[in-house]
Amino acid sequence: AQKVTQAQTEISVVEKEDVTLDCVYETRDTTYYLFWYKQPPSGELVFLIRRNSFDEQNEISGRYSWNFQKSTSSFNFTITASQVVDSAVYFCALSDDARGAQKLVFGQGTRLTINP
Amino acid sequence: EAQVTQNPRYLITVTGKKLTVTCSQNMNHEYMSWYRQDPGLGLRQIYYSMNVEVTDKGDVPEGYKVSRKEKRNFPLILESPSPNQTSLYFCASKWNSGANVLTFGAGSRLTVL
Numbered sequence: 001a002q003k004v005t006q007a008q009t010e011i012s013v014v015e016k017e018d019v020t021l022d023c024v025y026e027t028r029d030t031t032y033y034l035f036w037y038k039q040p041p042s043g044e045l046v047f048l049i050r051r052n053s054f055d056e057q058n059e060i061s062g063r064y065s066w067n068f069q070k071s072t073s074s075f076n077f078t079i080t081a082s083q084v085v086d087s088a089v090y091f092c093a094l095s096d097d098a099r100g101a102q103k104l105v106f107g108q109g110t111r112l113t114i115n116p
Numbered sequence: 117e118a119q120v121t122q123n124p125r126y127l128i129t130v131t132g133k134k135l136t137v138t139c140s141q142n143m144n145h146e147y148m149s150w151y152r153q154d155p156g157l158g159l160r161q162i163y164y165s166m167n168v169e170v171t172d173k174g175d176v177p178e179g180y181k182v183s184r185k186e187k188r189n190f191p192l193i194l195e196s197p198s199p200n201q202t203s204l205y206f207c208a209s210k211w212n213s214g215a216n217v218l219t220f221g222a223g224s225r226l227t228v229l
Binding site: 004006009033035043044045047050052091095103104105106107108109 | 149151156157158159160161164174175204206215217218219220222223
């Protein structure tokens with residue numbers, strides 16, 4: 001069965017610090033997709049990134065970067081020079097492609113607080 | 117604007133009073149799904165549908181019903197709500213295939229007294 005673990009329930013840092021959110025996944029499939037979503041205080045879910053299992057290149061988008069390592073089944077998310085607007089709950093999620101992919105399995109979420 | 121619309125956004129009800137949360141998408145997506153979000157548990161899938169008249173159970177289907185009579189609509193029905201169904205509910209849609217990104221509605225916060 002698929003599983004996503006975000007061991008960090010809450011993280012609190014001071015503005016401008018770098019912070020890494022951990023995500024560990026389990027799957028038996030060889031083809032799968034990993035996602036990160038952001039849930040700001042307003043409550044909506046905002047898509048951040050998708051990665052497929054065949055692409056282990058790290059990705060950078062402005063202050064955000066993602067480190068995908070199949071050897072450790074991890075897909076960690078780093079925010080560089082954090083800002084108060086980064087405060088949110090962040091979810092890591094996993095989807096396979098078997099039989100049309102019925103499910104996106106989410107981790108428990110990490111609540112990130114950036115203090116001014 | 118491409119979107120998933122849920123209603124109501126907020127609802128307080130009492131045990132046993134049937135209610136329906138509507139969900140509509142304007143992107144012609146085949147796949148639609150309902151999730152509930154609870155503290156410490158993340159989002160868990162309730163039901164999903166891969167096309168019209170095709171629905172299937174997710175991880176936590178007990179106490180819920182769904183229907184998919186039209187491609188754009190996927191209502192969630194609570195026939196006899198109980199307090200343990202107090203939660204934040206999200207509807208979402210996408211094209212079929214695991215690679216595609218789910219687009220979520222704004223969420224519906226339900227309280228059952």
